[in-house]
Amino acid sequence: MNRIYLDHAATTAVRPEVLEAMLPYFTEKYGNPSSVYSLGREARRALDEARATVADLLGADEREIVFTGGGSEADNLAIKGVAFANRHKGNHIITSAVEHHAVLDTMHFLERNGFRITVLPVDSYGMVDPNQVAEALTDDTILVSIMHANNEVGTIQPIEEIGRILAEKKVYFHTDAVQTAGILPINVAELHCDLLSLSAHKFYGPKGVGALYVKRGTKIEPHIHGGAQERKRRAGTENVAGIVGLAKAFALAQGEIETSAAKLTALRDRLWDGIAARIDHVRFNGHPTQRLPNNVNVCFSFIEGEALLLNLDMHGIAASSGSACTSGSLEPSHVLVAMGVPPEIAHGSLRLTLGRENTEEEIDTVLDVLVEVVAKLRDMSPLYEETPSKPLP
């Protein structure tokens, strides 16, 4: 069975060029960047160059890049780091209801540790209102964390506008750009953010490595202690091969961004239009225009997203419902719930995220399978027969 991979928001395959760039740092160039001899200096040089590459791509300075063990660690370091380093200034933090759990769960941790957290609602497209951010600010507010684009429904947040408000108020601003790095242009000055997280495996780099941009002057408390690496912001011998891979993958992705965005948009629209034309009782989630070029999130009434996913898996199609708990079992999405999607419809959600290797033929195959599987599952659903044809709320 041919596999069709439509879950690029979950992870991506390492590109051959990226793997090639990484390989020497596992074997012949295995030095510790902190060592003084030539082997160490060789590794140090690779690390410094990777840092410079990432900084350039973000419009940042080399000293503003901290490499981490992934996107979740970058989010944790940004949020807990700023919270604990700035506690003397205030204990109020603002975020949104549709953040990734790496942000939301970190906020809950801080709440249990004496911080006050405001979770802003979103509109029916999953978008945060910048005016509500401004209204939620108090004298005690030390940090706002709003994601660049949502990982489930693909809505792009008005980060520049929020960033301008916060820059004026001198409140630290973090954005989780894990879903946009490699897909949208990112410039930290234009976004007016103080901290920005990204993760290599979302843009065809290796898993287990990420980066956090920390604007000069931003005070953060490290949470891994034990060495002077990453300017004392993240101790531990650097994952040199992983970091080299991150930089290479990021450079490749950002370099191709215009052509890849055009290709992804065309494929996405083919998928979207095909679903809209061939299946009734569907509801597309997320903003119709302010959205990632590679994301389709759609609810099919009368069926469980779980049954849909497993049936697609049996046809070799990898997709997601957008949210999975640790046991691998599916819970209704907190994002869809926050957007006001009724729970019975949210249960039938499907997220399809496209990538560089997908083709038009694959999209057409997926459409054929979707039509078949949705029809089969609806035939078994007692609710479907009773419902006259009418559009979803």
Next chain:
Amino acid sequence: MPDGRVVVAMSGGVDSSVAAALLVEQGYEVVGVTLHIWPRFLSSEAESGCCSLDAVDDARRVCQMLGIPHYVFNLRELFEKEVIGNFREEYLKGRTPNPCIVCNQRIKFGALLERAVGLGADKLATGHYARLGFIDGRHVLMKGKDPLKDQSYALYQLTQRQLARLLFPLGELTKDDTRKKAQALGLRTAKKPESQDICFIPDNDYRRFLQEYAPGSLRPGPIVDTEGNLLGSHQGVAFYTIGQRKGLGLSMPVPMYVVDILPESNTVVVGDEKAAYGRALLAEDVNFIAIPQLDGPMKVETKIRYRVKPVPATIRPTPQGVITEFVEPQRAITPGQSAVWYQGDVVVGGGIIASKLA
């Protein structure tokens, strides 16, 4: 060689692991499924019971070894509502429920069977020790070959539609056969101990469970004899079951047994050994498997709880339900438990015991 897709319900134990392995050997396209049903209040400590996080891990690792897909279905809310909810209500009514029967009917052969069909499966298999047959145009359920492990008692509510979709690959095996097969295959679950009595009550700590779910059943009240004389006090009706002798805290010249529980007055009634026996019972929520319905008296063997030998009896229909009359009086006829009727190895049907009849 059989073809077709079979979903196997995998609890993470040795039985369902071997059931899956046998079906793979027989050439089916097998899909392993584990239900995520352990209740919220147990989430932190119940990591090792049936259908717990560890169980999901074990089932997944077995499926990896067998080279079959493994999925987890989250039926926690349904399980809490249907199985734990029923368990709680029954206790509040002073009855002694059997949650496995409810789980089989509403969860495993209800919601899971539906989902299996939704996955395009022709059959659903479980690791139950019971056998299936087709006699005189009806799907029938029979005792498992291993008399020590036979689980047909807990399956008597299966309907014809359900039976048509089921496979019990262990029906012809003894538990010993199953363990040997698991060891021969090198399954990691080969040496796992038998699961506990009730999966959602770890360590059989009923008090803790009832404090959480049915605090109303934990109010102290009177213990009286069959004449209504006050003999002592009890700690809550939920701690008593019909036929119970120990733990009554009474000092009486003859051994006393719980013979009735009256939830309305929060009273436990005790009597001597004679009072603990009954000649007949009324069963409700009846299901027949081997016959379409009961039209007149029928000689059967009856089990009134899981681990007892079937005893001779006659069943006959009445407007209130089915009456079972025993040849010999039976001890501890317990409302809430099930009466299951057999003819030889064949399950005729069964029902939930509503009351003991004099």
